[in-house]
Amino acid sequence: MEDEYYSLASILADQHKLPCTFSLDVPGLGYLEGGSEEHLQSGTKVELPLWLARTLAQNEFATFTVPQPFTQRVRANLNASAPAVKLSSLVGAGGWWYRFGAAIAKIWDSGDSLLEMLLKAFTDRLPALEDLSAHHASMESTSIPEGTAGTGEAFREGMEADERELFAIGQESARMVKRWHDSSWAQR
The missing domain is CATH 1.20.58.2050 (Methane Monooxygenase Hydroxylase; Chain G, domain 1)
Known part of the structure; x- marks a missing residue:
C-alpha cells in the first residue's frame, strides 16, 4: 500500500474527497463551490479531491477537517x-x-x-x-x-x-x- 506515482490504485485513492476550508481569498476559483460566485472567499468550505487538498494544505492555503x-x-x-x-x-x-x-x-x-x-x-x-x-x-x-x-x-x-x-x-x-x-x- 505504498504511494506510487504510476499506481492506478494510488491515483484512484487520491480522488476521494476531503472537506477543506480556504484560509485566504482565491480569485477565479468560485466554480469549485458550485455557485455563481467568481471568487472563493477566505473561510469558504469546499470538498476537494485529496490530490488537490494535499497541496493546498501543505502550502497553508486551506485547512481540512477529518472526513x-x-x-x-x-x-x-x-x-x-x-x-x-x-x-x-x-x-x-x-x-x-x-x-x-x-x-x-x-x-x-x-x-x-x-x-x-x-x-x-x-x-x-x-x-x-x-x-x-x-x-x-x-x-x-x-x-x-x-x-x-x-x-x-x-x-x-x-x-x-x-x-x-x-x-x-x-x-x-x-x-x-x-x-x-x-x-x-x-x-x-
Missing part, C-alpha cells in the same frame, strides 16, 4: 467490532479506505493516531478475511444462494479495495495448497 470515514464514530465502531464495519460504504464501493487514511495521515497533525487506527482495523479484520478467503477457495462456486448470506458474506460485501485484493490472493493461495495436497496424496 466522515475516519471520525470518532467510525473509530468507536471499529473498536467494538472491526469485522462488522462496512468499510466499502465509508469510501464507496471499490474505494481505498486504508490508502485514503494513510494519505491523510501524512498531512494531518494527528496523523499518528490515524495510522494506529488503520493498523488496528487491519489486524482486527485480517483473521476474518483469511478465514473467508480459505472458505471460498474450498467451494466450487463462490455464489451464495439468495437469503443465506451470513456474517461472512456481510463482511465480504463490506471489504474495501485492498482487502478485496488480499481476499483474491488468499483464495488463490488456498486453491494452490489444495492442488498440491491433492497431488501429493495421489502420488502415494
